[in-house]
Amino acid sequence: MARERKIDMVILGLLSHEDLTGYDIKKRIDGAISFFWKGSFGNIYPALKDMEDQELITKKDVSSSGREKIAYHITKRGKKVLSGWLKDEQAINELRYETLLKLFFGGVQDKKVSVHNIEVFEKQVRDDLELLKEYAKTLKSSLDDEDHLYFYLTATFGIDSYEAYLKWCAKAKKLLA
Amino acid sequence: MARERKIDMVILGLLSHEDLTGYDIKKRIDGAISFFWKGSFGNIYPALKDMEDQELITKKDVSSSGREKIAYHITKRGKKVLSGWLKDEQAINELRYETLLKLFFGGVQDKKVSVHNIEVFEKQVRDDLELLKEYAKTLKSSLDDEDHLYFYLTATFGIDSYEAYLKWCAKAKKLLA
């Protein structure tokens, strides 16, 4: 049973807006997408090769002088696959929070260790929240662009949940005190 | 560079409370832990083998009649490793939400598709929230048990973020209407 490779959909989604190289794709994923989905060269480049074989994308050499550079373009078949995935209501949503894992086993240690781990988490969340708010602000001023509305919605998801995390941190520290 | 295999820590954490078989471990992970960390037979059994070689755990045959059954017990070395991991403030915390990925690329489709995807997500969150609240309620009535405090804290993390998700769903649907 060939599982659906999710990175394919990320790439098709990005290519549906503009032609990109593998390196560009990595940069895009590292940007706004990274807080809810990750990607690495280790799966991006093989996926590009496979999808070219399946004619979901086409490549064109856009090298300038000595530097090799290959841009990819989405085909009609590629757009169909992307569209089919978007319409499929099945979706895997999962958290992978090592901080919670450590907290779950916190009873093994002194409470101070757990409190410290929460504080480290809190700092990270606070920093990320700052960035997301910046990002959302710039998007909000250009919501007339159809796509920006969707980017804005994902950003607000992050903002809302991070704010909930911060409230929880305060509560949790109090309970451990 | 041998990366730290996180499933090892999950197993050590569980074994620090009681002796368990591989199958038991899977069941425990599928329970309260699964909402912030996953595990599968495919990594549990090999991890048990490796950790026995490293003398972090010991095994004993507890087969009854024909059924093979192997229970594992944490060693002093194992407890040290667990403790070292808990004290290490480094922690990987990441989301992997396909629903957000689909929403991010929502501009490709009619808005109705995105609204529907949010509704499916909303239903899932509502159901999970119900379960978590049940779980938290039973824990709250026994917080005198030190460990239950930690389980309770992770449960409230889930409750608080799921409640934030639901509020976001309402907002998002309104913005797409």
Add this chain to the structure above:
DNA sequence: GTTTGATATATCTGTTTGATATATTAGCAC
């Protein structure tokens, strides 16, 4: 001129997931 950091390709190792294989046992219906 040289060093640094960004661009760009690609591969490798190890980890994890999800599916599958195999076999036993317990409970229940008929």
Add this chain to the structure above:
DNA sequence: GTGCTAATATATCAAACAGATATATCAAAC
């Protein structure tokens, strides 16, 4: 008591993914 189903229990395999590394070019700072 026979047969079916679900749960128990082991384990392996292929595919997907993460993170590190290798190689090389280019632009800009120093």
